[in-house]
Amino acid sequence: xxxxxxxxxxxxxxxxxxxxxxxxxxxxxxxxxxxxxxxxxxxxxxxxxxxxxxxxxxxxxxxxxxxxxxxxxxxxxxxxxxxxxxxxxxxxxxxxxxxxxxxxxxxxxxxxxxxxxxxxxxxxxxxxxxxxxxxxxxxxxxxxxxxxxxxxxxxxxxxxxxxxxxxxxxxxxxxxxxxxxxxxxxxxxxxxxxxxxxxxxxxxxxxxxxxxxxxxxxxxxxxxxxxxxxxxxxxxxxxxxxxxxxxxxxxxxxxxxxxxxxxxxxxxxxxxxxxxxxxxxxxxxxxxxxxxxxxxxxxxxxxxxxxxxxxxxxxxxxxxxxxxxxxxxxxxxxxxxxxxxxxxxxxxxxxxxxxxxxxxxxxxxxxxxxxxxxxxxxxxxxxxxxxxxxxxxxxxxxxxxxxxxxxxxxxxxxxxxxxxxxxxxxxxxxxxxxxxxxxxxxxxxxxxxxxxxxxxxxxxxxxxxxxxxxxxxxxxxxxxxxxxxxxxxxxxxxxxxxxxxxxxx
Numbered sequence: 472x473x474x475x476x477x478x479x480x481x482x483x484x485x486x487x488x489x490x491x492x493x494x495x496x497x498x499x500x501x502x503x504x505x506x507x508x509x510x511x512x513x514x515x516x517x518x519x520x521x522x523x524x525x526x527x528x529x530x531x532x533x534x535x536x537x538x539x540x541x542x543x544x545x546x547x548x549x550x551x552x553x554x555x556x557x558x559x560x561x562x563x564x565x566x567x568x569x570x571x572x573x574x575x576x577x578x579x580x581x582x583x584x585x586x587x588x589x590x591x592x593x594x595x596x597x598x599x600x601x602x603x604x605x606x607x608x609x610x611x612x613x614x615x616x617x618x619x620x621x622x623x624x625x626x627x628x629x630x631x632x633x634x635x636x637x638x639x640x641x642x643x644x645x646x647x648x649x650x651x652x653x654x655x656x657x658x659x660x661x662x663x664x665x666x667x668x669x670x671x672x673x674x675x676x677x678x679x680x681x682x683x684x685x686x687x688x689x690x691x692x693x694x695x696x697x698x699x700x701x702x703x704x705x706x707x708x709x710x711x712x713x714x715x716x717x718x719x720x721x722x723x724x725x726x727x728x729x730x731x732x733x734x735x736x737x738x739x740x741x742x743x744x745x746x747x748x749x750x751x752x753x754x755x756x757x758x759x760x761x762x763x764x765x766x767x768x769x770x771x772x773x774x775x776x777x778x779x780x781x782x783x784x785x786x787x788x789x790x791x792x793x794x795x796x797x798x799x800x801x802x803x804x805x806x807x808x809x810x811x812x813x814x815x816x817x818x819x820x821x822x823x824x825x826x827x828x829x830x831x832x833x834x835x836x837x838x839x840x841x842x843x844x845x846x847x848x849x850x851x852x853x854x855x856x857x858x859x860x861x862x863x864x865x866x867x868x869x870x871x872x873x874x875x876x877x878x879x880x881x882x883x884x885x886x887x888x889x890x891x892x893x894x895x896x897x898x899x900x901x902x903x904x905x906x907x908x909x910x911x912x913x914x915x916x917x918x919x920x921x922x923x924x925x926x927x928x929x930x931x932x933x934x935x936x937x938x939x940x941x942x943x944x945x946x947x948x949x950x951x952x953x954x955x956x957x958x959x960x961x962x963x964x965x966x967x968x969x970x971x972x973x974x975x976x
Contacts, residue, residue, distance in 0.1 A: 510536055510539070510540065510543075513532055513535065513536055514532075514533075514536060514545065514546060514549070516532060517529045517532035517533045517536070517549065518549060520532065521549065521552065521553055521556075526553050526556055526557050527557075529549075529553050530550070530553045530554070530557065533546055533549055533550040533553060534550070537550060542569070542573045543573075544570040544571075544573045544574055545570070547566045547567070547570035547573070548566070548567055548570040548580050548583070550566050551563040551564070551565075551566035551567035551570065551583075551584075551587070552567075552583060554566060555586075555587055555590075560587060560590055560591055561591070563587050564584070564587045564588070564591060567580065567584040567587060568584070571584070576603075576607070577607065578604040578605075578607040578608035578611055578614055579604075581600045581601070581603050581604035581607070582600075582601070582604045582613065582614060582617050584600050585597045585598075585600035585601045585604065585617060585621060586617075588600060589620075589621060589624060590825065592940055594621065594624060594625050594940060597624075598618070598621045598622070598625060601614070601617050601618040601621045602618065604617065604618075605618055610641065611641075612637075612638035612639070612641040612642040612645050612648060613638075613645075613647075615634045615635070615637050615638035615641070615648070616634070616635065616638045616645060616647050616648045616651060618634045619631045619632070619634035619635040619638065619648065619651040619655075620651055622634060623651065623654060623655060623914055624826070624914045624940075625913075625914065625940075626913050626914045626921075628655050628658060628659055628921065629655075631651060631654075631655045632651075632652055632655035632656065632659075634651075635648045635649075635651040635652035635655065636648075636652060638651075639652070646671045646672075646674035646675045646676070647675055647676075649668050649671035649674075650668070650669070650671050650672050650675060652668050653665050653666075653667075653668030653669040653671065653672070653917075654917045656668060657669065657917035657918070658915075658917040658919075658920055658921055659920075659921065660776045660920055660921075662769070662774055662775050662776060663773075663775060665917070666769060666770035666774070667770065669766075669770065670767065670770070673764075681703055681705045681764055682703055682731070682753065682762065683753055685762065687701075687759060687760065687761055687762055688761050688762075689761065689762060689763060689767070690725075690761040690762065690763035690771070691761075691771070692724070692771035692772075693724070694724040694725065695724075695725055695760065695761075696725070696726055696727070697760070698727065698758075698759065698760025698761070699727045699728070699729055699757050699758065699759040699760060700721065700725040700727065700728050700729070700759065700760065700761055700762070700763065701729050701730070701731060701756060701757075701759035701761070701762040701763075702718070702721070702728060702729070702730040702731070702762070702763055702764075702765055702768075703730070703731050703732075703762060703763070703764050703765065704730060704731065704732035704733065704736050704740065704765050705764040705765060705766055706764075706765075706766050707818075707895065708735060708736065708895035708898075709893075709894065709895040709897070709898040710765070710766055711732065711736050711739065711740075711765060712739055712786070712895060712898040712899055712902055713898050713902075713918065713928060714765045714766055714768055714769065715739060715740060715743060715765065715785075716780050716782070716785050716902070717765070717768035717769065717772055717780065718730075718740075718743040718744065719743065720768070720772060720780065721763075721768065728744060728748065729744070729748045729749070729750060729756065729757055729759065730744060730748065730749055730750070730765075731750050731751075731753065731756055732750075732751065733751065734751050735875065735876065736876075737749055737751075738875055738876040738877040738880070739786060739876055739899075742785075742786055742787065776920075776927050777927075779928055781927070781928065781929070781930055783901070783902060783903075783904040783929065783930055783931070784902065784903045784904035784905075785902055786880065786899065786902040786903050787880070787903065788877075788880035788881045788883065788884040788903065789877055789880070789881060792877055792878060792880075792881035793881045793884045793885065795881070796878070796881045796882045796885050797884075797885045799869070799872075800846070800867070800882075800885050803867045803869070804844040804846070804865065805844060805865070807842065808842050808843055808844040808864075808865070809842060809843050809844070809887045809888070810844050810846050810867075810885065810886045810887050811837065811843055811844070811845055811846065811886070811887065811888050811889070811890055811954070812845075812846045812847075812848045812882070812883065812886040812888070812889040812890070812891070812896075812900075813831075813834055813837070813845050813846065813847060813848065813849070813890050813891065814847075814848050814849050814889075814890075814891035814892060814894050814896045814897070815828065815829045815830055815831045815833065815834060815849060815856070815891075815892060816828035816829065816830070816849065816851070816853035816892065816894075817892060817893065817894045817895075818851060819851065819852060819853075823912075823916065825941075826912040826914065826940075826941065827892050827893045827894075827911075827912055827915075827916075828853070828892055829892050829910065829943045830856060831849075831853075831856040831857060831859075831860060832859075833943045833944070833947055834862075834890075834947060835862060835947070836947045836948050836950070836951035837864065837890065837947065837950060837951050837954060838860070838862025838863055838864045838866070839862065839863050839864070839951070840863075840864060840951060840954060840955055841863070843864045843954070844864060844865045844866075844867060845862070845864050845865070845866045845867065846867045846869065846882070846886060847866060847867065847868045847869065847870045848870055848873065848879065848882065848889070848891070848896050849870045850870050850873065854868075854870050854871065857870075869882075876899065879896065879899060880899060880903060883896075883899065883900050883903060883905055884903070884905075886905070887906075888906050888907070888908065888954075889905060889906070889907040889908070890907075890908045890910070890950060890954075891907065891908070891909060891910065892909070892910050892911075893909055893910070893911055893912075893915065893916060893919070897909045897932070898929075900931075901926075901928070901929035901931055901932045902929070904930075904931055905931060906931050906933075907929075907931060907932055907933075908932075908933045908934075908935060908950060909932055909933070909934055909935070910935050910937075910943070910946050910947075910950070911934055911935065911936045911937065912936075912937050912940070912941070913936065913937045913938070913939070913940045913941075914940070915936070919934055935949055935950055
């Protein structure tokens with residue numbers, strides 16, 4: 472959620488190991504022999520390798536073709552796709568642009584290049600390419616879906632929804648367009664219509680499968696007491712933390728509830744269900760009458776912006792672990808300093824990570840403030856950035872000591888404030904009723920809505936939004952200005968247990 476043994480080399484005895492040709496020279500190795508292959512056939516083989524995920528081999532074959540025909544448009548474009556998938560975005564863009572310059576101005580290639588532009592934050596070029604693709608193929612709904620995605624990233628939500636709806640007029644079963652429409656409706660606060668479209672997420676071609684095939688129905692929200700309802704903790708950690716608030720509502724309707732989840736989520740979910748109702752492996756789950764993804768509960772609940780269940784805190788730290796972390800921080804952080812927990816990056820595998828993550832260096836305005844101690848809650852590869860920190864404020868780098876969400880909750884209980892990009896730590900602190908400032912991209916995840924500093928999902932959250940895509944400087948300057956004013960901080964966190972300057976609660 473085996474691997475064959477590697478083959479062993481068979482070595483012949485020294486006197487028998489080499490056959491000799493009549494001239495006394497060893498035979499030429501097969502790898503050194505040149506066998507002419509038609510260019511079209513070589514391209515077909517490379518394309519097959521790319522589809523099979525054998526990117527290095529595809530890259531090698533395509534480079535052979537380009538060595539002979541450096542301006543061959545189809546090869547340039549395919550080589551750009553391979554380079555993009557290998558993480559070489561600038562090379563990918565150069566090759567795709569070269570292909571178009573040499574005459575391949577077709578909708579498919581423009582759709583592909585617009586994704587590269589989007590990744591490189593060249594959103595004007597991305598939308599221009601997407602529009603050109605739609606002009607060249609006006610009856611292709613995929614071009615309109617692609618344009619909807621670009622408009623969303625540009626925070627042009629009405630245009631995004633309009634493009635998705637035009638695509639659906641051509642193909643009502645285009646799951647990606649339904650999902651694009653869902654995100655647009657949800658971020659605008661039209662939750663009632665948005666939830667219905669959101670159900671299409673599981674039909675997207677490359678979507679991660681929620682569960683193995685089953686003949687059991689998806690729960691329709693109606694009460695039953697003659698069987699088990701199996702919840703599935705689908706999607707990311709933050710989603711699970713956000714939507715687990717619905718479990719008490721579910722248990723009022725179906726008293727026998729079990730949940731399938733990843734091991735990381737057990738500290739969160741056992742606050743709602745007994746441990747013997749939490750299953751980490753599909754084979755061990757109990758027989759069930761119906762199932763429901765956790766992210767599908769808001770739709771069944773009928774959640775709108777004005778009736779979000781917000782009985783916070785709905786997560787609590789273990790007092791024994793709180794005592795351990797409180798003692799640890801007392802020895803590491805000056806008692807007179809405000810303890811500000813920080814997270815600068817999410818998981819790099821998240822499909823929105825390039826937009827949502829920052830760098831530790833972006834926190835420089837906070838690090839320059841007097842009377843502040845920064846406590847790193849960062850996990851994953853981005854932890855390494857702490858080794859290059861030289862700010863005025865002490866940085867308590869204890870992320871590596873945080874083993875699980877139980878530790879994270881206990882540590883959050885010992886802090887005055889959390890400042891984080893859009894990660895599960897922000898959800899966790901907010902679910903505990905702790906003051907948390909969440910830093911958002913210009914086109915954030917739908918749950919944070921548009922043009923507001925608060926969140927209907929979490930009363931103690933304050934939102935700070937980029938004004939320029941992928942530029943964090945103004946966001947952090949704003950955060951530092953507010954943090955420098957104790958009155959502002961106290962107003963933002965009133966009643967949330969903010970420590971005073973002496974370190975007492």
